[in-house]
Every structure is written in C-alpha cells, then in structure tokens.
Amino acid sequence: MVSKSASKEEYAGLKxxxxxxxxxxxxxxxxxxxxxxxxxxxxxxxxxPWSVTAMxxxxxxxxxxxxxxxxxxxxxxxxxxxxxxxxxGEHVKGFVPEVFWVTEHGAGERLTERLALRPTSETAxxxxxxxxxxxxxxxxxxxxxxxxxxxxxxxxxxxxxxxREFHWIEAHxxxxxxxxxxxxxREDMEMTENVMQRQFGIPFIxxxxxxxxxxxxxxxxxxxxxxxxxxxILQQPSTHLLGQNFSKPFRIKFKDKGGxxxxxxxxxxxxxxxxxLASVIAQHxxxxxxxxxxxxxxxxxxxxxxxxxxxxxxxCGEIHSRLCRSCIRALVDDSDKTPxxxxxxxxxxxxxxRLEVGPKEVQSGKYTLARRDxxxxxxxxxxxxxxxCKTSGEEITWSLIKSADAFFKKNIRExxxxxxxxxxxxxxxxxxxxxxxxDRKGEPCADIIKDKLHADVRGIRADKKEKPKGKxxxxxxxxxxxxxxxxxx
Amino acid sequence: MVSKSASKEEYAGLKxxxxxxxxxxxxxxxxxxxxxxxxxxxxxxxxxPWSVTAMxxxxxxxxxxxxxxxxxxxxxxxxxxxxxxxxxGEHVKGFVPEVFWVTEHGAGERLTERLALRPTSETAxxxxxxxxxxxxxxxxxxxxxxxxxxxxxxxxxxxxxxxREFHWIEAHxxxxxxxxxxxxxREDMEMTENVMQRQFGIPFIxxxxxxxxxxxxxxxxxxxxxxxxxxxILQQPSTHLLGQNFSKPFRIKFKDKGGxxxxxxxxxxxxxxxxxLASVIAQHxxxxxxxxxxxxxxxxxxxxxxxxxxxxxxxCGEIHSRLCRSCIRALVDDSDKTPxxxxxxxxxxxxxxRLEVGPKEVQSGKYTLARRDxxxxxxxxxxxxxxxCKTSGEEITWSLIKSADAFFKKNIRExxxxxxxxxxxxxxxxxxxxxxxxDRKGEPCADIIKDKLHADVRGIRADKKEKPKGKxxxxxxxxxxxxxxxxxx
Numbered sequence: 001m002v003s004k005s006a007s008k009e010e011y012a013g014l015k016x017x018x019x020x021x022x023x024x025x026x027x028x029x030x031x032x033x034x035x036x037x038x039x040x041x042x043x044x045x046x047x048x049p050w051s052v053t054a055m056x057x058x059x060x061x062x063x064x065x066x067x068x069x070x071x072x073x074x075x076x077x078x079x080x081x082x083x084x085x086x087x088x089g090e091h092v093k094g095f096v097p098e099v100f101w102v103t104e105h106g107a108g109e110r111l112t113e114r115l116a117l118r119p120t121s122e123t124a125x126x127x128x129x130x131x132x133x134x135x136x137x138x139x140x141x142x143x144x145x146x147x148x149x150x151x152x153x154x155x156x157x158x159x160x161x162x163x164r165e166f167h168w169i170e171a172h173x174x175x176x177x178x179x180x181x182x183x184x185x186r187e188d189m190e191m192t193e194n195v196m197q198r199q200f201g202i203p204f205i206x207x208x209x210x211x212x213x214x215x216x217x218x219x220x221x222x223x224x225x226x227x228x229x230x231x232x233i234l235q236q237p238s239t240h241l242l243g244q245n246f247s248k249p250f251r252i253k254f255k256d257k258g259g260x261x262x263x264x265x266x267x268x269x270x271x272x273x274x275x276x277l278a279s280v281i282a283q284h285x286x287x288x289x290x291x292x293x294x295x296x297x298x299x300x301x302x303x304x305x306x307x308x309x310x311x312x313x314x315x316c317g318e319i320h321s322r323l324c325r326s327c328i329r330a331l332v333d334d335s336d337k338t339p340x341x342x343x344x345x346x347x348x349x350x351x352x353x354r355l356e357v358g359p360k361e362v363q364s365g366k367y368t369l370a371r372r373d374x375x376x377x378x379x380x381x382x383x384x385x386x387x388x389c390k391t392s393g394e395e396i397t398w399s400l401i402k403s404a405d406a407f408f409k410k411n412i413r414e415x416x417x418x419x420x421x422x423x424x425x426x427x428x429x430x431x432x433x434x435x436x437x438x439d440r441k442g443e444p445c446a447d448i449i450k451d452k453l454h455a456d457v458r459g460i461r462a463d464k465k466e467k468p469k470g471k472x473x474x475x476x477x478x479x480x481x482x483x484x485x486x487x488x489x
Numbered sequence: 490m491v492s493k494s495a496s497k498e499e500y501a502g503l504k505x506x507x508x509x510x511x512x513x514x515x516x517x518x519x520x521x522x523x524x525x526x527x528x529x530x531x532x533x534x535x536x537x538p539w540s541v542t543a544m545x546x547x548x549x550x551x552x553x554x555x556x557x558x559x560x561x562x563x564x565x566x567x568x569x570x571x572x573x574x575x576x577x578g579e580h581v582k583g584f585v586p587e588v589f590w591v592t593e594h595g596a597g598e599r600l601t602e603r604l605a606l607r608p609t610s611e612t613a614x615x616x617x618x619x620x621x622x623x624x625x626x627x628x629x630x631x632x633x634x635x636x637x638x639x640x641x642x643x644x645x646x647x648x649x650x651x652x653r654e655f656h657w658i659e660a661h662x663x664x665x666x667x668x669x670x671x672x673x674x675r676e677d678m679e680m681t682e683n684v685m686q687r688q689f690g691i692p693f694i695x696x697x698x699x700x701x702x703x704x705x706x707x708x709x710x711x712x713x714x715x716x717x718x719x720x721x722i723l724q725q726p727s728t729h730l731l732g733q734n735f736s737k738p739f740r741i742k743f744k745d746k747g748g749x750x751x752x753x754x755x756x757x758x759x760x761x762x763x764x765x766l767a768s769v770i771a772q773h774x775x776x777x778x779x780x781x782x783x784x785x786x787x788x789x790x791x792x793x794x795x796x797x798x799x800x801x802x803x804x805c806g807e808i809h810s811r812l813c814r815s816c817i818r819a820l821v822d823d824s825d826k827t828p829x830x831x832x833x834x835x836x837x838x839x840x841x842x843r844l845e846v847g848p849k850e851v852q853s854g855k856y857t858l859a860r861r862d863x864x865x866x867x868x869x870x871x872x873x874x875x876x877x878c879k880t881s882g883e884e885i886t887w888s889l890i891k892s893a894d895a896f897f898k899k900n901i902r903e904x905x906x907x908x909x910x911x912x913x914x915x916x917x918x919x920x921x922x923x924x925x926x927x928d929r930k931g932e933p934c935a936d937i938i939k940d941k942l943h944a945d946v947r948g949i950r951a952d953k954k955e956k957p958k959g960k961x962x963x964x965x966x967x968x969x970x971x972x973x974x975x976x977x978x
Contacts, residue, residue, distance in 0.1 A: 036617060036620070036621075038617070038620060039565075039566060039613075039616075039617065040570050040572070040573065040616065041566060041568055041569075041570050041604060044566035044568065045566070046563070046564075046565055046566065046617055047563060047564035047565075048563060049561035049562055049563060049632070052561075052562040052563055052564050053561075053562060055564075056562065072538035072541075072542075073538055073541040073542060073545065074535070074536060074537060074538060074541055075535075075536035075541050075544075075656065076528075076535055076536075077528060077530060077533035077534070077535065077654055078567070078606075078637060078639070078654060079530055079533065079589075079639075079654075080530075081529050081530050083529070084529065096595060096596065097595045097596070098594075098595070099594060099595065100568075100591050100593075100594050100600075100604075101591065101592065101593040101594065101597070102589050102590065102591050102592075102606065103590065103591075103592045103593055104589075104590040104592055104603075105587075105588060105589050105590065105641040106585060106586045106587070106588065106641060107585065107586070108590075111589075114593075115530060115589075117567075117591065117606075124528075127528075127529065128525060128527070128528065128535055131525070131527060132525075143538070148567060150567070150568075152594035152595060165566055165567060165568075167564065
C-alpha cells in the first residue's frame with residue numbers, strides 16, 4: 001500500500017489543524033487517500049484501498065457480533081418493485097422522495113414496472129418473510145445483510161457522513177411476541193456498545209426519538225448520537241420497533257403452539273459502517289492526521305528500514321513474515337523516501353505502530369517500536385515483537401477509547417431555559433434539559449428550538465430513566481421528560 | 490442454522506437424481522435453502538444464509554489470492570454516468586443493450602443525466618485512473634472490487650448461472666508496457682488455478698476466445714470453460730488484454746523514467762463468485778444433495794446429539810466450543826428431529842463432516858466422525874478431534890478435486906469432421922478438432938457449427954500450444970489451429 005507517486009520533496013503535512021475541523025476532515029480524507037470526491041456523479045464517493053481495508057475489518061467485526069447474537073447473513077436484490085415499496089403508507093411517505101428509480105433498459109426501452117434502488121430493504125425482505133414464516137418454529141427469524149443503499153439526498157453531501165450511496169448493514173428480525181421484539185431493541189443497543197464503543201472507540205448515547213423524528217413506518221425509534229469534534233451531533237446506528245406496522249400489510253403470519261394464526265412483531269437495526277468510519281476519522285485523529293484503533297487499522301504495523309543494507313532488508317522481510325503469520329497486518333515501506341518522510345506519511349495515515357529497523361537494531365537484536373497516539377518509543381527484542389505489537393495495539397485502542405469518552409462527557413451540558421440552552425449550544429455537544437413531551441404535544445416547543453437555535457430535540461435516554469425536576473425549558477409548563485438537544489450534521 | 494420449520498414427518502430426500510441434472514439443480518437450490526426464486530422482480534435472486542455463508546468464504550479466499558498478487562481493494566459507485574459509458578465504442582455496442590438505466594428520483598423527477606447501473610466497471614474506474622496515474626511511479630496499478638453487477642438479460646435466467654444481478658469480483662490493472670499486461674493475463678490464469686481449481690475443486694481449460702467472441706472493448710479475451718454434469722459448457726473467470734483500447738479514450742497517461750508521456754496498457758479480470766458457486770453445486774453434489782469442499786462449507790462439522798441426556802448435551806457444547814476455538818465452523822443440531830432425519834438433512838445440505846455424540850461415545854471418549862463424500866465413519870478420541878476434522882476436511886477436498894478432474898478429462902473428445910463432431914457433442918463436454926482460424930476468416934465455419942449443431946467454438950488453448958495435423962473439420966481447408974467446441978449454457 002505504498003504510494004509511489006509522491007515526489008522527493010520535503011514531507012508536507014496537513015495544512016489544517018484539527019481545530020479547523022471541517023477543513024481538516026476533508027483534507028485528511030484526500031491526503032490519507034481514503035476516498036476521492038472527483039467521481040462525476042454528484043454525491044457518489046470513490047473509496048480507495050485505505051478506507052476499504054479499514055471498512056472490511058469493521059464489517060467483519062460487526063458481522064461477528066451479529067452472528068454471535070443469532071443473526072444469519074442474506075443478500076437481497078438491490079432493486080425493489082414499486083408495488084412492494086408502496087405497501088406501508090408511512091414508509092412510502094418517508095422514503096419515496098429519496099428514491100432513485102430504475103425505469104429503462106438498453107437503448108431506452110421502458111421497464112414494465114419501475115424498480116426502486118433500495119434506500120433500505122424492509123419492503124424487499126418482508127414479502128419474502130411472509131413466504132418463509134409459517135409456524136412458531138420459524139421464529140425468531142434474525143437476518144442481516146451487508147450492502148449499499150441509495151438515497152437521492154438533496155442536502156449537501158459529505159464524505160462518509162451523507163451521500164447518495166452508502167455502505168451499511170441492516171438487520172431485520174421477526175418474533176412471536178411484542179416483548180421479544182422489545183428485547184431485540186435492547187440487544188441491538190448492546191451490540192452497538194460491544195462493537196462501536198468497545199472496539200471502534202466511539203462513545204454515544206441511545207435516545208428514544210421524539211414521535212416527529214421516527215423512522216418512517218416504525219412505532220418507536222432508538223438512535224445512537226455521537227458528538228463530532230466541532231460539537232455537532234452525528235447519528236450513528238438506530239434500531240426500530242416496527243411492531244406490526246409492516247407485518248400486517250405484508251401478511252407475515254405464523255401458527256402459534258396452539259395452532260392459532262398470529263402476526264409477527266418486528267424490529268430492524270441499521271449500523272452504517274460508512275458513517276461509523278466518519279466518527280473513527282473524526283474522533284481519533286489529531287493535527288498530524290488519522291489514528292486507527294488497532295483492530296481496524298488497514299496496516300497495523302509499518303516496518304521502516306533505516307538505510308539500505310542487505311542485512312536491514314533481510315531483517316525487514318523476516319520480521320514482516322513473522323508478524324503476518326501471527327495475523328498482524330504489517331507492511332514494509334521500502335520506497336525510496338527518507339525515513340523521516342515515511343514516519344510522517346504513516347503517521348498521517350494513522351498506522352498505530354511503527355517499527356524501525358536499522359543497522360544498529362539488526363546488530364543489537366532490539367527494535368524501536370513507536371506508538372502513533374503518544375509518540376512513545378520502546379526497544380523490543382526480536383523474540384517479543386509479536387506479543388509487544390499486540391499488547392501495544394490494545395493499549396492504543398484503550399487509550400483512544402478513554403480520550404473519546406472524556407471528550408464526550410465534557411460535551412454534555414445542562415440548560416434551564418432557552419437562553420441557557422442557546423449559550424450551551426454555542427459550546428457544542430448535547431444539552432440536557434427538562435422538556436414538556438416527546439409526543440406530538442411537545443412538537444411546538446421543538447419547533448421553537450429548531451427555528452430560533454437551529455437545533456434538534458434528540459429524545460430521551462434509552463439507557464436510563466431520568467426524571468424531570470422542573471419546567472419545560474421552552475414553554476415553562478410542567479416538564480414530562482428530560483431531553484437532550486444538539487445541532488445535527 | 491437449523492431450520493426449525495420442517496414438521497416431524499419422515500425425511501423426504503431429493504426427488505430427482507443428479508442424472509436428471511436440470512431438475513436436480515433447481516431442487517437442491519430450493520431444498521438446501523441456497524436461494525429463493527420467488528422474488529417479484531424477474532431475474533433477481535434472493536440469497537439465503539446457506540449460500541451467502543459459502544460465498545463469503547469464497548470471496549475471502551479469492552481476495553486473499555488477489556492481494557497476495559499485489560491487488561488492493563476499492564469500492565466504486567454502483568452507477569456510471571452515461572457520458573463515461575459512451576467513451577469506448579465497442580464497449581458501448583456490447584453493453585448498452587444490457588444496461589439498466591436509473592432515470593428518475595422521488596415522485597418521478599427526471600435526473601439531469603441517465604445513470605447506468607454498472608454492468609461492469611471499466612468506464613467507472615478508468616476515468617479515476619486517469620486522475621490517479623501521473624508517473625511510472627504510480628504503476629503498476631492493480632485494484633479489485635468485490636461487488637454486484639446488473640445486466641438486463643433477455644435469455645432465460647437460472648440461479649447462480651445467469652441473472653439480472655450477480656455477485657463477482659473485478660480486477661483492473663494498468664501497466665507501463667504491453668509485455669507487463671500480457672504477463673498479468675497469465676497471472677490471472679494462475680490465480681484462477683490457485684483458487685478455483687485447487688481450493689474449490691473446479692477444473693477448467695483457459696481458451697483464447699475467437700475474435701467474434703471477445704469482451705466488448707478487449708484486444709484479446711481468455712476465458713476458463715468448465716463442463717457441467719449435463720455436458721454443457723459453463724464459462725467461468727475471464728481475463729482480458731485491453732491493450733490501449735480504454736486508456737486512449739480515457740487518457741490514462743504517465744511520464745516514463747525518461748520524462749516522456751506514454752499511455753498505459755491495461756487488463757481486467759472477472760471471477761464471478763456467484764457463478765463459481767453454480768459449478769461447486771453442480772460438480773461436487775450427488776443424488777443425496779450438495780457436497781461442499783471443506784474450506785467453503787457454511788458449516789464444516791455438524792455435531793448431532795444421539796439421545797437427550799444432560800451429559801450428551803454438555804459434551805456437544807464442549808466439543809462445539811473446542812472446534813470453534815480452532816476456527817472450524819461447527820454447529821450443534823439440537824432440534825427435535827430424529828438423528829436419522831438430521832443425518833439426511835445435513836447430508837443434503839453438503840456439510841463435509843458429521844460428528845455423532847451419544848451416551849456410548851461420551852462414556853468411551855471416542856466419537857463417530859462420518860464423511861459426507863464417502864460415507865465412511867471412524868472413531869476419534871476427543872483429544873484428536875480438532876486435528877482429525879482438519880485432516881479429514883482436507884481429504885474430502887482432495888477427493889472432490891480428483892473426481893471432478895476425472896469427469897472433466899473423460900469429457901474431452903475429438904472430432905475430425907462435422908459428423909464426428911455432431912456425434913461427440915451428443916455425449917457432451919468439449920470436443921477438440923482442427924479448425925481453419927479463430928480470426929474473422931474462421932467465422933463462417935463457426936456459424937455452420939452454430940446453425941447445424943447449436944454449439945460454439947470456444948477458442949484455442951491458452952495453457953499450451955497445440956498444432957493442427959490436418960484439415961478444418963468444417964470447411965476442409967488446411968487447418969490453422971486446434972479448437973474446442975461445446976454447447977454453452
């Protein structure tokens with residue numbers, strides 16, 4: 001993965017510090033060769049090897065978790081007949097404006113029926129669920145698919161945050177009872193914690209969304225909000241209690257143990273690997289560039305030869321093979337750049353560990369291992385390289401998790417009224433406050449926040465109960481709940 | 490992956506023997522739950538967990554081989570602006586009739602430019618190549634993407650063989666010289682051998698295709714032909730020497746070491762995982778159902794408890810954990826079916842190894858391990874289970890490779906004239922014969938074969954030189970080459 005194209009000039013780092021977040025984000029995506037925005041279809045991204053390799057690792061870890069929880073993989077067609085698409089009224093209203101339609105083939109012949117490029121797969125999958133589910137023995141049915149979806153976004157697109165095509169996973173589960181479906185919603189939140197938080201280092205709070213902000217067709221939507229370095233809120237995985245809103249129009253019925261015909265209860269869950277990568281880039285990076293958690297780094301250890309001697313080259317090769325055999329993604333950078341240039345380049349690309357192999361190291365049998373996050377170096381004897389790389393890798397991940405957590409906690413503030421809310425929102429992050437209601441009757445208050453402060457009511461916490469102490473920060477009536485407010489991407 | 494829906498009746502095996510191939514193939518796809526053909530968009534397949542898990546393993550092995558040979562992964566958009574699509578004249582002619590066009594969004598608003606759903610990605614990728622490649626230092630550029638492609642097939646579709654959507658890998662490489670591109674074509678054939686033949690057990694011959702059967706836009710096409718159980722020919726991976734046919738219209742230029750501007754030489758290679766699975770199903774299966782090579786089996790070892798005692802259950806769990814820890818895909822079938830029913834079911838689904846765990850086994854500490862391919866059983870002490878499963882797994886793969894090879898060789902026949910060709914074609918497989926030419930001047934003879942015998946000239950062998958001894962089997966003129974003829978799917 002060594003780009004050989006840069007010329008021999010001095011290494012040019014990033015122009016923008018991370019504090020100038022929006023520019024830094026775009027610059028690091030281009031310079032670290034994560035993606036190219038010059039594709040000539042608006043809103044569509046070309047993903048380069050550096051991001052694809054990371055996302056492949058992220059997919060693998062997420063899919064392992066889903067399978068551990070009893071999900072199996074499926075691949076559904078990318079196109080959905082219009083007829084299916086129109087079965088659930090709310091869903092149609094919510095998604096039709098965003099749909100790309102396939103209407104022609106060949107020299108311009110019209111298809112007999114328009115096909116939607118899937119914006120999400122409920123209406124593709126649930127027609128099949130009604131064929132597959134016959135009896136309680138077929139339940140629960142827990143399936144996931146890793147795939148792309150397409151949405152005609154009219155808001156301005158941003159790489160890995162909002163685009164007309166993105167890469168995600170969608171899990172669609174069906175149960176005998178409402179209770180089981182509710183438990184699944186909790187399990188979905190737990191999986192998010194196990195993977196996004198504990199492995200990718202992205203902290204979040206799951207909110208039960210206000211009724212006016214639910215997934216089109218859901219009874220209830222729970223979504224994980226993260227805080228970006230500029231203080232804006234980015235929605236990450238969401239899980240939806242669909243109830244019987246889809247199973248009724250799609251007639252997904254089963255015979256229970258007593259032989260009685262019933263309708264299934266459903267949930268769906270959508271972790272978007274593409275967007276989680278945005279959080280990984282944003283959360284963990286620094287002024288020098290990216291920092292990848294060890295488990296998802298495209299290259300985990302870069303081996304940089306110092307000097308050009310045969311013994312150094314040979315040793316680099318040996319160490320490379322040894323690391324690879326132990327399932328560490330290692331790379332020897334044998335390009336003709338200076339060691340200093342290489343150090344900078346791989347730091348910018350976020351490789352967690354750098355191993356320096358020079359004549360001195362070869363002679364002593366001890367190698368310098370440098371950490372990307374702290375810059376700390378240690379001398380490691382050859383026999384301990386594999387173990388030390390793995391331990392240091394874990395330490396880096398832990399340390400990234402810790403700093404991300406600290407940033408997240410620091411950016412939750414409180415407000416009592418519109419003016420303290422306005423003040424807190426200027427600092428960014430989430431603002432906690434008493435609020436009248438996340439049902440329809442709270443919508444006018446949310447509209448005021450939206451109009452005056454360009455911020456959204458994200459909902460009430462799903463992970464714990466919080467009781468309001470006083471009055472709604474907007475209308476001053478007795479508060480019915482505690483909500484969090486933030487400015488969304 | 491235990492389907493709990495079947496009722497308690499006697500196990501019903503396949504109705505059709507493999508000798509009734511077409512029916513057997515469809516039946517095994519349905520009964521082994523590989524795919525469902527009832528999706529309501531014509532020519533689109535729903536892939537169920539059993540096939541997806543196998544294809545995921547197949548993708549991983551193929552991608553490892555590509556990366557070993559210096560390829561890196563990319564993800565390009567699924568849509569290609571019409572403008573790109575029309576840059577290479579032959580390509581347009583070849584592919585436009587098959588393209589699905591995205592033309593509308595939302596409530597029916599027209600897009601400013603039609604977007605092709607990619608039928609293949611040359612015209613998506615090469616525009617970016619012209620931005621990425623500047624100097625000889627950027628070469629070779631070897632990228633691959635695992636993805637779906639869409640083609641408006643008018644021929645009748647068959648699951649895993651021909652469809653309007655299929656899952657493949659495409660690799661697109663660019664070089665400084667024609668020589669290097671030619672070497673890449675050879676490397677592509679070598680990769681096919683390393684993976685499709687040695688790991689998936691599918692034998693083939695790579696043919697240089699006649700000029701009238703080249704990939705649209707290629708200088709030369711080399712394609713691997715396999716023989717299906719009914720004697721028909723199925724084309725598997727093909728690799729194309731594109732020369733400069735695309736790099737010229739797409740202006741993919743580089744400065745060579747001397748600073749001179751040159752145009753790159755290109756190749757592309759397309760192993761279709763989806764279709765290779767068709768060969769795996771067809772080639773290795775038998776009257777009882779599927780047989781998977783060990784490395785790609787969705788479940789490698791099924792553990793079937795005999796009886797219902799706690800000690801049996803506990804032991805099944807212990808063995809399951811032990812196998813999983815050693816990276817063996819194992820499953821305990823604890824459904825309420827009889828052991829006999831389970832044996833039949835997992836044999837039908839092609840699981841390579843079955844481990845029987847009953848009270849007798851628990852007491853003696855020795856377990857019965859049965860092979861799917863031969864039916865042979867052996868008693869294995871608990872301490873040797875992991876090793877024996879792995880060795881037996883490899884033996885099964887080897888034995889599948891051997892039988893497939895034997896079938897392939899047996900089905901290559903020879904012919905001297907149209908009547909012996911006709912006779913040989915009735916037996917199926919490939920027929921070797923002297924032929925005038927695979928250039929344009931041979932086309933009239935190929936047309937005669939097509940019209941009279943409904944068979945195709947597949948080309949001349951790419952792996953070895955064969956000299957014609959006599960006259961063209963069709964026109965009787967002096968033969969210029971040795972070709973192989975067969976009836977295609």
